[in-house]
Amino acid sequence: MRIVPGGRPDDPALTVDGHTWDHARLAREIDRRAADPGNQLDARGSFLAAALVNVFAAAASGRPVLVGPAGPPPAAPIPPGAWLVATTSGSTGRPRWVVRSERSWADSLPAFTALTGLGPTDTVALTGPVSTTLHLFAAVHTLCLGAHLTDRPEAATAVHAVPTVLRSLLDLPTDAPLRRVVTAGAGLPADLTHRIHTRGWDLVEYYGAAELSFVAAGRPPGPLRAFPGAEIDIRDGEIWVRSPYLADGYLGLDRAGLGPGFEPGAGATGALRRDATGFATVGDHGVLVDGGLTVAGRGDTAITTGGATVLAEDIEAAVLAHPAVAEAVAVGTPSPRWGELVTVVVRLHPDADPTGLRAAARAALSPAARPRRWLVAAELPRTPGGKIARGAVRDALRDGTPDWARPLP
Numbered sequence: 284m285r286i287v288p289g290g291r292p293d294d295p296a297l298t299v300d301g302h303t304w305d306h307a308r309l310a311r312e313i314d315r316r317a318a319d320p321g322n323q324l325d326a327r328g329s330f331l332a333a334a335l336v337n338v339f340a341a342a343a344s345g346r347p348v349l350v351g352p353a354g355p356p357p358a359a360p361i362p363p364g365a366w367l368v369a370t371t372s373g374s375t376g377r378p379r380w381v382v383r384s385e386r387s388w389a390d391s392l393p394a395f396t397a398l399t400g401l402g403p404t405d406t407v408a409l410t411g412p413v414s415t416t417l418h419l420f421a422a423v424h425t426l427c428l429g430a431h432l433t434d435r436p437e438a439a440t441a442v443h444a445v446p447t448v449l450r451s452l453l454d455l456p457t458d459a460p461l462r463r464v465v466t467a468g469a470g471l472p473a474d475l476t477h478r479i480h481t482r483g484w485d486l487v488e489y490y491g492a493a494e495l496s497f498v499a500a501g502r503p504p505g506p507l508r509a510f511p512g513a514e515i516d517i518r519d520g521e522i523w524v525r526s527p528y529l530a531d532g533y534l535g536l537d538r539a540g541l542g543p544g545f546e547p548g549a550g551a552t553g554a555l556r557r558d559a560t561g562f563a564t565v566g567d568h569g570v571l572v573d574g575g576l577t578v579a580g581r582g583d584t585a586i587t588t589g590g591a592t593v594l595a596e597d598i599e600a601a602v603l604a605h606p607a608v609a610e611a612v613a614v615g616t617p618s619p620r621w622g623e624l625v626t627v628v629v630r631l632h633p634d635a636d637p638t639g640l641r642a643a644a645r646a647a648l649s650p651a652a653r654p655r656r657w658l659v660a661a662e663l664p665r666t667p668g669g670k671i672a673r674g675a676v677r678d679a680l681r682d683g684t685p686d687w688a689r690p691l692p
Contacts, residue, residue, distance in 0.1 A: 286342035286366075286389050288313070290403065290429030297426070298433040299331050306429065309336070316340035323361060323368075327414070328353025331434070334413050335422055341366055342385050349380075352414045352649065359534050368534060369416050371493040371592060380534035381416075381493050381555075388420065390527045391497055392427055394511040398500055399465055399487050401441055403429035406460070408439035410448045416493045417468050417590055418443065436461065445590035446471050447620050453478055467491065468590030469622030470578065476503045490578050492565045492592065494555040496528035499576045506575025515571060516562060522569040522578070523562040530555070554585050554594065565592075584673075586615035588623045591651035595673070598654065601647035602627055607635035610663055613654065614677040626656040626680055628688055630663055637691060657691035658684065 290296055290306035297304045304312075312332075316324070317340040326337040327349050334350070341348035347361045351370030357380045361368055366385035401407065407425040409432055411418040421443035425432045436442055436452055440460050444452065445468040455461060463485040471488055479486050489500035490507055499507035499515065509515045513526035533555065554565040568579040584595045598613035610630040615623030627644075631637055637659075645653050664675040664687075679685040 286339060286385050286423060286427065288339060288426040288429070290426070294429065295431045297332055297335070298431065298435065300434070304332065309426070312336045313339045313343060317344040322346065324348040325356070326350045331409070331413060331422075335426065338367070338419070338423065339426070350414060350416070350419060357534055361534065362531070365531070369419070369493060370414075371416070381530045382532060382534050383496075383530040387496060387528050387530065388423065390512070391510075392424060395424055395497070396428065397511075398489075399441075400463065400485065401425070401428060401430065405440045405463075406431040406433055406438060408433055408436040408442040410436065410442060410444040411590065415591060417445070421465070441465070445469055446475055446622070447589060449479065450475055453482065463487070465489070469587055471503055472619065473504070490576070492554075492567070494530045494565050495524055495526075495563060496530070497526070498522065498524045507578070508574055508576065514562075515576060517569060517571045518564075520568045520579075521564050522567045522576070523558075523564045525560070525562045529563050532557075554592070586613070586623050586625055588615065588618075588621045588625055588651055590622075593625065593649070593652040598625065598627065598644075598648060598652050601644050602629060602640070602654075604647065605637070605640045605643050607631050607637045607640060609635075610671065612663060612671045612673055612676050614673060614680060616656065616677070616680045621655075624656055625652060625654045626658070627654040628658045628660055628663065628676060628680075629691065630660055640691070658688040659691045660688040662687065
């Protein structure tokens with residue numbers, strides 16, 4: 284398989300802001316962009332049509348393409364054979380560039396088509412930015428099918444969306460053509476599953492990560508099972524997977540900070556870890572019973588919010604940059620809307636003025652990583668070794684605000 288749009292020339296390919304491209308125009312734009320000189324293509328910060336043209340042109344020309352929000356390009360050289368170089372990061376200051384081959388996505392297309400039942404006659408709504416790989420894959424899959432990608436859910440027969448957005452789609456008129464919904468990015472609440480089924484929509488859920496791609500999928504309320512071609516192993520509560528869909532690793536990062544380079548997962552700064560047998564994990568916790576996977580959530584340092592994964596260390600670094608902050612801990616707390624709410628607890632220096640702290644963090648962090656709940660404490664829970672006990676903080680905040688913390692003024 285290759286990452287190549289399908290579709291008959293006169294059929295609609297893409298409708299955005301009321302403007303429609305047919306597949307013939309899409310093909311022309313991709314060919315034109317593929318013929319442009321240069322070592323790499325850049326889809327960061329682009330409008331939807333331009334971003335997708337760059338992604339497909341990179342596949343056609345054998346060049347890498349940068350995907351993500353607008354910002355500085357990576358300083359490290361991109362390794363040979365790379366196709367997609369996408370950011371997954373909690374802050375704009377320390378982007379993590381995930382590197383994957385074209386094949387790592389192309390090989391999953393037939394299985395994903397079979398799972399979802401989507402076909403070339405569908406009109407598929409995109410409900411989030413293609414700067415995130417969840418939505419980018421949805422767009423790429425739709426166009427490879429030869430189907431019609433739209434930004435209008437009310438006109439769609441199918442939709443890709445995180446659970447928060449799916450909840451809002453229940454307000455669509457009962458005569459809307461929507462018949463199939465595909466969701467990922469956060470746990471699916473039981474009440475939402477029931478309401479979707481009440482509408483008569485076919486519901487498909489999958490679990491994965493930018494670094495892992497597809498791990499498991501299913502039709503709720505049935506269990507998630509290993510995605511075709513993927514092997515799942517639970518080790519000390521962590522979900523490990525081996526498949527042809529894994530990313531190659533991170534670009535230009537290593538724990539020692541020794542400068543630009545390419546790390547294939549092992550030892551790279553970030554959630555991804557790999558072993559010598561080809562299995563990888565991003566630290567998500569889960570339980571596997573009779574082949575059914577229950578995802579319990581990410582480990583201590585990653586927060587999944589609104590379909591994006593951000594790292595606590597990046598959030599804490601941005602908060603600690605403010606002179607009033609002596610210590611900070613970032614955790615995810617349960618939220619029916621966001622999956623997890625980014626919450627920060629700080630200990631301030633004596634007599635310090637925290638004015639400007641929120642604004643400074645907002646300026647330093649990407650939208651997904653910006654704290655939505657701020658607390659201050661005189662002391663933070665600690666492990667026997669003296670470190671901040673992140674798990675204890677998360678547990679204490681799960682049901683409200685503990686007596687040792689109060690809202691930040």
